[in-house]
Structure formats: structure tokens, C-alpha cells
Amino acid sequence: MSVDPDPILEVEGLNKHFEVNSGIVNDLRTRFTGAEKDYVHAVDGVDFELYPGEAMGIAGESGCGKTTTAMTLAKLHQPTSGTIRFRGEDITDLEGAELTKFRQNVQMIFQDPFESLNPRMTVYDTLAEPLQIHDVPNKRARVARALEFAELQPAEQYLDSYPNELSGGERQRIAIARAIVLDPDFIIADEPVSMLDVSLRAGVLSLLERMTKEFGLSIVYISHDLSLLRHMCDRIAIMYMGRIVEIGTTEQIIDDPKHPYTQALINAVPVPDPTTGRERVELEGEVGDAVHVPSGCRFRNRCPEIIPPEELSIDQRTFRGAMSLRARVDRGFDAESYWERTGGDGRSEPEEFTEILREEFVLGEPSRENREVLEEAIDLLAEGQTERAGDLLRERFHSVCERVDPVAEERLDVADDRRVACHLYEPNEGERGVDEPTAGESAPADD
């Protein structure tokens, strides 16, 4: 990792929201009805910095906003808010000639080499295009050198080929050659090898590694594959629902993950040796809705370590189950699907109904009191009194995780300098997360 103190790229509070249902008709409708527009919070408050010569990985599940982050960094999307600084210069709102000038410094490698090369352009045309745009001389020679660097030799043989005449590996090498032909300072690689055959991956990865090491490029890898990032990156950021939940050096993240989500991701990476025992943390619940973002911690609906209130003595599994049931009820309980599962005619089998719900949500070893509350709530659900069941559950089962949005910061009880967004760890003094006024689905605060 570089010791250069000046980051090449600083990202602060980056947001990218996409409007749901845009268009004249919908605009008019919302204007007249006064309804609020819905937004998909694809990227929602991302901060990080990248140092010269550094390789950083961004990991997360599909739909967590990592590709949107990449595209926003490459200025393919205009951020909704937040700032991006490149070499200390604010590039967030660049336009026209200045944007074009900035583009000389930033390139992107895309996931699918079959889609990232124009099928109607020869290799030479594809590689010479950036040079034409920026009016760089000696095009042919530069193109040849870039191809040779990407181990496509002899370069002359490739110049007049069309993408459909080339293999996936060759295409991705051409995409890499296109990225370096302008001599950029910073490259974004969005899943650079996930579409390639396993046999070709190693070659392309070592080319990428050589590229960053030899040229001192800064690179951001976007991937869902932690074992790849471990191999390629100096630092790793883990994203969940548009936020970075944990960011630290590769060793910190891989060997000693702190955030429960990071732990779950690391545990999901297959291990070659099945006898190596590793405790698997299975995630329960569903990925949240990126339109109606949950209050507090975004991971709370699936978190296996959601924090119970202090006065409540309860084991983790029971609390997880109780919170899952609460989340269901808060979102408008879909009783019909459970009635269907009873196999009875309509509501003829209330016993079966409560049995199914108990099996799903009464977990672990609940104390008598907790069990009673849960079962009473389930009985109320069977009677169709969803609201009362919700009140009952909310009264007993609530969590700091749904009230306070954890900040990604260095934590006092985490020894190193990584940043974690989780209430399990001691927050830095004076930088407490903002106590959000709880709205909509969440419980009234009582601490």
C-alpha cells in the first residue's frame, strides 16, 4: 500500500437515487395527488478514499449498489448528492470540456467482454477511439503497445479483427488495453473476470495485477467474489443496501471480520477442504427494499446479532425470530399465504396456522414470558387482529439497531483503524450516530 498521504480519490456522502416511475404522466399524477415520489436508494451515503497505487475492492450482494457506485465514480451517473474529489479537485459537477479532460484520467473495465466491445468496430477502431477523442498523436503505435502489454501479440494480427472473431479472454484483454491506452491514473474494474471461463481468469487477473503494479495505477475492483478481492486488493469495503458497512485492509476484513454482515459473507465463501470446520452463519430474512429503506441499521432485518433491549433477557435466536415476525407484521402481514399453507379450506385450520407460524418464528429457547408474548401475538394473527399483534410485539421486542443509524467509523473496541458501521462496537466519543426520529414501520423509542 502506498504511503502517499494525498488520496487520489475522495468520496464523501455519495448518493445516487433513481426515481421510480418517471415520465410526464406520472409527474402530473404526483403533482395533482401530492403523493411523494419513490426513489430507489441505490447508493446512499458512501464515503471512502483511494490512495495512489492502491487497489481497493468493493464487495457485496447483487443489488447492494456496488456497480452503481462504480458507474457514479466513472461519471456515468450524475450523483444525487455528495462529492467526489479527484486529486483534490471537486469533479462532482464537471461538464463539457472539463469533464472530457477528466475522462482522460479515469477508465473502466466492464464485466461482460462480449458486450463491452462494439460488434461493428475493429480492434483498432475500438482502441483508437479514445485517442481520437483526446487528440493523442501516434495512435497506431500506442494501440500496438497497449495490445502488446495486454499480451496480444503480434498486435498487427489483432488490429483488423472484429470482436466476434475473438475469444472471451482475448476480448477482455482488449478491454484492458482500451483502458490503459490513454494512460489513465485510475481504473474501475467492474467484475472483470466473472464472465470468463475459470481457466482464463488467472491470466486476466495476473495481467490486471501487472498493470496496477507496474504503472502505479489506482484501481477499484467491484466484485461479489471475496476470494478474488483478497488476492487483488490492499483494502476492501463491504457494501450493504447502498452503504459501506465495513472498510479496512484486506487482512482485517478477511481474517477478522467485525460487522455481522461481513462475517456472513466471509463464511459464505466456499472452502476447498470440507474438513476445515468453519462456523457458517446463515442469513435469515430477506434483503431489504431499496425504495422504502428501513430505519436505523439497514441490515437489522437479517442481522443474526441484532441487539436486544438491555432490560430483556433473551437468547439471540429467539430475538432474531421475534424481530423477523415483527418485521413481517409491520410490513402488512400476509396472512393468506399462511392460511393456504395450512391445507385447510379458508380459515378452517387455525391450529395448523399457529403451528406453522410458531415453527417459523419461535426459535431458540425462549423464556416462558417471551414465549407467551410470541404465542399470544400469533394467536392474534390467527384471529386477524394484525394491528394488536404488532403493538404487542413492538412493546416487548425492539432494538437500538432499528432506531439509530450506525455510522461507519473507527470503533474504540476494535483495535485497528478500520471503520465499522455496527452498534455492537463502541462508538467514537462525540461522533455518535444520529438518533433518528423513528417513522413508519419502526417502534417508538423508549431508551
Place this chain on the structure above:
Amino acid sequence: MSQREGTRELFENLEGYDELDDVDSRRRAIRLWSETFSEQWEILKEDRLVVFGAVTITLFSLIAIFAPFLAPHPPTERMWDGGMIMQWENPLWYGGEGGYLLGTTAEGYDIFSQLIFGSRPALIVGLSAAVLCAGIGTIVALVAGYYGGRVDDILMRIVDVAYGLPLLPSVILLVAMLGPSFLNVILAVVLLQWRASARVIRSQVLSIRERPYVQAAKVTGASDWRIISRHIAPNILPLTFLYGAFAIATGILTEAGVSFIGLGDPSQVSWGTMLQTAHTYNAMYHQTWWWFIPPGICIALVVISGFLIGRGYEEVTNPALRGNN
């Protein structure tokens, strides 16, 4: 630019390497397009029906160009025989004595000459309608699809309105307002036919706009014009030709229809006006089928050819259709 050493080394000492490259951006553009065309032709010529359509259209085009040399008589010159107009003359091969290949009309015109000259308005309307419909539709589609947002909304609502207009009644109205001239028929056909190509090609542009190669071009700083002309347009071209080919057919049909109901250019002979006069003079009653069957066949042939070529282009645009025959 930057002060790093790394990448620079790779691109050092390029001076004098060669200076070939800056010369030929135009040549490369031409090559891009010609490769596109030849690739499509390779697919098209596989299909015999497409070849048949292309040959028919070429043949009629040649006839239209060389009409004055092929036609034995001027199309609007009455045939006289010693002070008598040669009316209702039978064809040469049907006992006719005047030596007219397809006989003469009730007004004494040579039917064969009219048939040959009639190909001109048909093809001019067909081809110009094709070029203009596909061209306007494609431009609207590229602008609407690429820029999106308000521009897209407005253009597509105009298309919606155009979709509300019924073809023949609107043409009749336009010709009635602007006068029965040949150009007005073309205008009317174009005004009503660009909508389909605009709508469909726009959806294709929307899809191509999001392809990684377009994104890659944007990242390198390509201008909107460069992206539209080099990355999007060549990839929607088959659709443009598809709609162009269909527009030939509808153009010719509309011209024939408008002429038949008497709103065509009265000074010009077309297959449609031939049918109209044959109808007016009750050719059917007189059993002079050589007057109205040949123009009908000609219209059908050209229209079918347009559709066949269009069908071939459907195979170009949709590879799933290939290889079934």
C-alpha cells in the same frame, strides 16, 4: 498530465514510429459502414425469396429509368388511325390489328406504354417514402431514445398522435387540402408512416444505449454525436432497412389507392390511375381484362417484393428466425 513514470514508459519513444494513423478516419468510417452492409447482404442472399424481391425491384427500377426507350408510344398520346381514335383495340395476340402489345384503352392510349410509364410514380413514391419514413423514423428514434427524458416524452407523444390517424382517410384529406399532386402523396405517406419505425427503433436505441460498449465510449469521453453515429446507429441499421422495405410497399399501395379514388396527379400515368380509368370506363363489363390485370400484377409484384425484403431483414435483426428454412 501526471508525473508518474509507470504508464509513460510504455508509451515512450513513439515519435517517428509511424504517422499513418491520422489520415484515414473517413476511410475507416466508410469501411465500418460497408462491412455492415456486406455482412447483412451475406445473410440476406441466403434467402431466395429476398433475392427474388431484390431482383424484381431492380427490374422495375430499370424499367422506370429506361421507360422512354422501352415504351413504343408516349403514354398520354392518343392512337389515331386515319382520323379515327383507336379505342378498345384488342391486344396483338388476341386478334388486335393495330399491333398494340396490350391493346388500347377506351381513350385510345397504348396500355403497354402506360404500364411501363406507370412504374415511375409507383417506384418514386415507394422509394422516396421508404427513404424518408425510415430516415425520419430513425432520426426521431435516435434522438428520443438516446437523450430520453423530456425529449423522449414529447417525441413519443407525437408518435402516439400519429398512430391515431387512419392512413387512407388522412391521405385523402391531405391531398384534398394540398391539391392532387404527386409530391403531396409522398408527403402524406411519409407523415403517416414514420411513426412505426420511430417507435420500434427507439426501443432498440433504449436497449443499445445501456450496453457496456456505449458506456465504455462515454467513459473515454466520446461526444453524443460520436456515440450516436458510431456506436448506436450501425447497430440499429437492420431495423431501419426493415422499416424502409415495408414502407416501399405501403407507399406504393397508398399511391395506387389514392390514384384509384381519383386523387392522384391527373397529369401523370400511374398504375393506380390506369385502374381508375379502367374502372370508370367499365373495362370489366367490356371484358378487356388486359387493361386492368397487368397494372394489378405490377402493383402486387412490387409490394410483395418490398415485404419479402423486409422479411429478410427481420432475419437480420432477429437471429432466432435464421436457419429455419
